[in-house]
Amino acid sequence: MNTSTVESTNRAALAFIVGAAGTALSGVIVQLAVQPASDVPDDxxxxxxxxxxxxxVTAVYALWHVLIAIGLVGFGRSGAAGASFSGRWGVRLAVVGTLILTAAELASIPIRDAALDDTAAGAVGTMFGLGTLVSAAGLLLAGAGTLAAGVWRGWRRYTPIVAGAWTTALLGLALTKALAGGVGVYGLLLLAMAVALHTRPRAAADPAAPRAATARG
Known part of the structure; x- marks a missing residue:
């Protein structure tokens, strides 16, 4: 990986950090402060x-998603997920899922006064569900590719697949008042992945490879 690519990956990682940290902080604030004090009907x-x-607020949420998508693109370019089918397509799905979530946030603005059982609300809710599902599948596949590639080591190598597992769990929180807290955890897990990318922006050769090659020779 040349210097310009490393610099590009680092910029993407910084965007990733901001988006993930913003998502985590937003979720915690909503769960612990906004919801308890709200007098808005929960329907x-x-x-x-x-x-x-x-x-x-929704415009800010959409911005977080865009920054996360930029970070995921940088993650894919870093080579951490490897060149396998699961690694390559996992990253692509994670990006697409995040962009669907961005579109769902923006689609929420015109229906902000709607009841949850309105047809329009149901359609936007389906968009959120689809975006979450595609993101989860992508992170799980990318996580499997990362584990197999062996580029990241230690705690870093587990961050994509753990984020994918939790994103899957978010589907079960979608209609509960715990969703904001769940999104906060999602943000924290993506933040760990973003920090991993920022501190390891380039694919390094497996240190065991030269020894293995020597042994075969």
């Missing part, structure tokens, strides 16, 4: 935010 799409606040 409103904008809950726990007022309709006016929801617009600004």
């Amino acid at each position: 409103r799409w904008s809950y726990p935010w007022s309709a006016d606040a929801f617009v600004a």
Whole structure:
């Protein structure tokens, strides 16, 4: 990996860190502070935010998703997920899933006053579900590719697959008041992955490879 590629990966990793940290912090704040103090009916799409606040908050959420997608692209280019089918397609699916979540956030703004059982709310909810499912599948596949590639070692190598497992679990929290906290954990796990990328931006040769080659020779 040349110097310009490493620099590009580092920039993507920094975007990843900001997006993941923002997601984690947002989830914690909503779960612990906003929800308990909210007087917005919980059958409103904008809950726990007022309709006016929801617009600004949702725009910020969309920004977090975009930054995470940039980070995931950088992760793919770093070579950490390897060149296997699962590694390559896992990263692509994770990016696509995150972009679907971005679109779902933006689609939420026009329906912010809708009831949860409205048809439009159901359609946007389906978008969120699809984005989460595709992201989870992508992270799990990329995680499997990362484990097989052996480029990352120690705690780093587990970060994609753990993030994928938790993203899958988020599907079960979708209709509960624990969703914001679950999203906070999702952000923390992506933050670990982002830090791993920032501190190991280039694919390094397996140190065991030269010894193995010598033994075969």
